[in-house]
Amino acid sequence: MKLTIADLKRGQRGIIKEFTDDTIPLKLLEMGCLPGNDVELVQIAPFKDPLYLNINGSHLAIRKETALKVEIELVE
Amino acid sequence: MAKQINVALIGNPNTGKTSVFNHLTGLNQQVGNYPGITVEKKEGICKLPRGLKAHIIDLPGTYSLNASSLDENLVIELLLNKNDKDYPDVAVVVSDVENLKRNLLLYTQIKDLGIPTILVINMADRMELKGISIDIDLLEERLKTKIALVSSRKNTGIEELKELIINYGRIPTEPCLNASSIDPEYFDRLRKAFPNQSLYKLWLVITQDVNFGNLNRKEINLTQDFLPKKKSELKRLQQKETIARYQFINGVLKETHTVDINAAKDLRAKLDRILTHKVWGYVIFFSIMLLIFQAIYDWSSYPMDFIDMAFAELSEWSKNVLPAGVFTNLISEGIIPGLGGIVIFIPQIAFLFLFISLLEESGYMSRVVFLMDKIMKRFGLSGKSVVPLVSGTACAIPAVMATRNIENWKERLITILVVPFTTCSARLPVYLIIIALVIPDERFLGIFNYQGLTLMLLYLLGFGMSVFSAWVLNKIMDIKGKSYFVIEMPDYKLPMFKNVAINVVEKTKSFVFGAGKIILAISIVLWVLASYGPGDDFNNAEAVVTQEYGNSLSEEEFNKHVSSVKLENSYIGIMGKAIEPAVAPLGYDWKIGIAIVSSFAAREVFVGTLATIYSVGSDDEKTIKNRMAAEVNPILGGPLFNFASGISLLLFYAFAMQCMSTLAIVKRETNSWKWPALQLFIMSGIAYVAALAAFQILK
Numbered sequence: 014m015k016l017t018i019a020d021l022k023r024g025q026r027g028i029i030k031e032f033t034d035d036t037i038p039l040k041l042l043e044m045g046c047l048p049g050n051d052v053e054l055v056q057i058a059p060f061k062d063p064l065y066l067n068i069n070g071s072h073l074a075i076r077k078e079t080a081l082k083v084e085i086e087l088v089e
Numbered sequence: 090m091a092k093q094i095n096v097a098l099i100g101n102p103n104t105g106k107t108s109v110f111n112h113l114t115g116l117n118q119q120v121g122n123y124p125g126i127t128v129e130k131k132e133g134i135c136k137l138p139r140g141l142k143a144h145i146i147d148l149p150g151t152y153s154l155n156a157s158s159l160d161e162n163l164v165i166e167l168l169l170n171k172n173d174k175d176y177p178d179v180a181v182v183v184s185d186v187e188n189l190k191r192n193l194l195l196y197t198q199i200k201d202l203g204i205p206t207i208l209v210i211n212m213a214d215r216m217e218l219k220g221i222s223i224d225i226d227l228l229e230e231r232l233k234t235k236i237a238l239v240s241s242r243k244n245t246g247i248e249e250l251k252e253l254i255i256n257y258g259r260i261p262t263e264p265c266l267n268a269s270s271i272d273p274e275y276f277d278r279l280r281k282a283f284p285n286q287s288l289y290k291l292w293l294v295i296t297q298d299v300n301f302g303n304l305n306r307k308e309i310n311l312t313q314d315f316l317p318k319k320k321s322e323l324k325r326l327q328q329k330e331t332i333a334r335y336q337f338i339n340g341v342l343k344e345t346h347t348v349d350i351n352a353a354k355d356l357r358a359k360l361d362r363i364l365t366h367k368v369w370g371y372v373i374f375f376s377i378m379l380l381i382f383q384a385i386y387d388w389s390s391y392p393m394d395f396i397d398m399a400f401a402e403l404s405e406w407s408k409n410v411l412p413a414g415v416f417t418n419l420i421s422e423g424i425i426p427g428l429g430g431i432v433i434f435i436p437q438i439a440f441l442f443l444f445i446s447l448l449e450e451s452g453y454m455s456r457v458v459f460l461m462d463k464i465m466k467r468f469g470l471s472g473k474s475v476v477p478l479v480s481g482t483a484c485a486i487p488a489v490m491a492t493r494n495i496e497n498w499k500e501r502l503i504t505i506l507v508v509p510f511t512t513c514s515a516r517l518p519v520y521l522i523i524i525a526l527v528i529p530d531e532r533f534l535g536i537f538n539y540q541g542l543t544l545m546l547l548y549l550l551g552f553g554m555s556v557f558s559a560w561v562l563n564k565i566m567d568i569k570g571k572s573y574f575v576i577e578m579p580d581y582k583l584p585m586f587k588n589v590a591i592n593v594v595e596k597t598k599s600f601v602f603g604a605g606k607i608i609l610a611i612s613i614v615l616w617v618l619a620s621y622g623p624g625d626d627f628n629n630a631e632a633v634v635t636q637e638y639g640n641s642l643s644e645e646e647f648n649k650h651v652s653s654v655k656l657e658n659s660y661i662g663i664m665g666k667a668i669e670p671a672v673a674p675l676g677y678d679w680k681i682g683i684a685i686v687s688s689f690a691a692r693e694v695f696v697g698t699l700a701t702i703y704s705v706g707s708d709d710e711k712t713i714k715n716r717m718a719a720e721v722n723p724i725l726g727g728p729l730f731n732f733a734s735g736i737s738l739l740l741f742y743a744f745a746m747q748c749m750s751t752l753a754i755v756k757r758e759t760n761s762w763k764w765p766a767l768q769l770f771i772m773s774g775i776a777y778v779a780a781l782a783a784f785q786i787l788k
Contacts, residue, residue: 059367063463
């Protein structure tokens, strides 16, 4: 099983590896969600969606369905 | 006179761009619309040292030059079109010191356009707190520009920025990275096909849906010897471009920028933990909403009573001072009460805009979006729909425009369709006066005022109806679209007084003047219709009254009957009588019927209309409220405005689609008459049925 942002627990960090499909919105890339950058799960909204992330110092929130498309590698 | 320097202010949202704009221009600014579209255009004049001046345009906030909305299109079109009169001599890119990396993406794109570009690093006052240090000289060298370190909160760095603007000629115009390296072969072909055009501009025209000058995408693709790429390939290239830009930025910042991670960053985390908590988050959100509505009702009642009295006195005074005649009557019975009907709502509207701008400035609104997304999604809306729904409490027009950042078309369309159910400020006048007439001014448990609670219930009803109809629409509409959702979570900031104040003044002013014009015009028309009549009964009202009552009446009573006969036989009386059968089952008389019909132009006309009709009908000086309280129901007897008819009216105004401007905006945003027509008929139908049911049950 490949890990994605959606698998992170609160406070856990990872490094973005790649996107699982091409439909990833350009806007997400522009906001700093790029391969090689680091990502931390800051907060999960009530009802488990959306996810509040800190990607390389940029704070943003995305829905789980998008998070599932971003593969990561865990940082211990 | 020296030439004005054209300056374009550009930046990501949440960088304090507007504060910088406010500092540069002071109150010397105006807000208009771009021709043909409804995007707000903010421009102002900035006085520079040595007698020079700059004309500054505050462009809509954008994360990049890859347009995904109308607002962003506009930024690109201005920057690409050298013939535009606003084409900048110099671009000022505003960035936030804490988000420099992301902000610089836009900077590198602007730089590639060959416009002299100054970089403003804003919020410099937070550097120490966040442990950030920057080697400005080295950064200037790497980015090939001049940098102004500004703190709009502490008002530092603005003079330095002005100096840089004056000397814009010294700023290099070469790009800071080579974007064509993402696909050298393709860009080479492009260069050969259009030797005279800037390569990056061509690239933007190809990838965006914009035109500039005489060049457009179709022509480029049809040019011989140039092999266009498929859409998916272009998208891949755009991703590659973004990555290349970030690589460059990462490299530059590594050399010039250090952050001491031990520096405090607790406040944000602590606040986030509470404000987005699964219980406290909602409790806090609803408490804030409750506080706002109580405040709007309680705090503004004092200035409102004062304004109501003042206009009643002004009307009386003008009648006494001016020579008697038609013109004086027009002023004292038509224009002054009509104007009073709009001025009276300034306190409330100002309070409402004050709270909304505080919520947005502080960064709290994004947390609400985050908190509500999952719930709203269930109803076919997006978390981002919360912003239009909340700002819809001010006015549906900006709210419909605020839906532009919702990425999914279906969610956006549903939001547009249901936003007019939220209680906009134009409904407030109607609610307030009806509530004051039919709901007792007493307290519940000694704290909550019944009138305030009723108002709160009406707001909840508006939201409830929006959400419910969204749910229905989501079930019946079959639109598929790619859905995604990205929102920035900005840091918390203490709202800046100056920004909030300017915002409140601007918004209130445009409400008063925008609505004021319609109200004034309608007041005059109504006064004319109420003061003249076609038949004999109108002209011989005295004779009619004498015939009916003989000479038994006192002079005062006689006059009262005469004016009421006149009003009933005036043009407006005849029209009102014609529609009375339709409104009588709802508990209204023909005068309210007329007020409702004229409200279809704009709701806030209601009170002004009644004020005009009643003031033509009575000679006593009284406030609008007292006059309404004295009206008698022609069929049932008793006060016309009682609990049953009052609730019926409140429900009618809560649901009916009575605003031509909103319909026009919806047409423009959805590009079809189908949706506004649907709103007009469905909403007004619901309103009629609800009002009918309420009156028949309660009477």
